[in-house]
Amino acid sequence: MAEPRNQAGGTLSGGEQQMLAISRALMAKPRLLLLDEPSLGLAPIIVKQIFDIVRKINTESKTTIFLVEQNANLALKVAHRGYVMETGRVTFSDTAENLLANDEVRKAYLGV
Secondary structure (H helix, E strand, O other): OOOOOOHHHHHHHHHHHHHHHHHHHHHOOEEEEEEOOOOOOHHHHHHHHHHHHHHHHHHHHHEEEEEOOOHHHHHHOOOOOOEEEOOOOOEEEHHHHHHHHHHHHHHHHHOO
């Protein structure tokens, strides 16, 4: 966030606004960070940057991250554990590794 630090928040790109929101949340040094659809409407290269940051926050600061994300494949690649919800009910719950390997999950949610 160093480049646009003197720029008004409303003039930032979607990805920069998302990074700003995450940065603001981290100022309080939370033990738990809630992220709701951090990739929504962002270009793939920005999504990769956001998820790299999310992974770094988790590993370096030991902050627990509760991530709600429609891109299940991407979410499970950064997660330790995953829950798949359908019509308000948890339909799958397991480690991210097991969910990525589950044939039913792969067909229904990962497009494989």
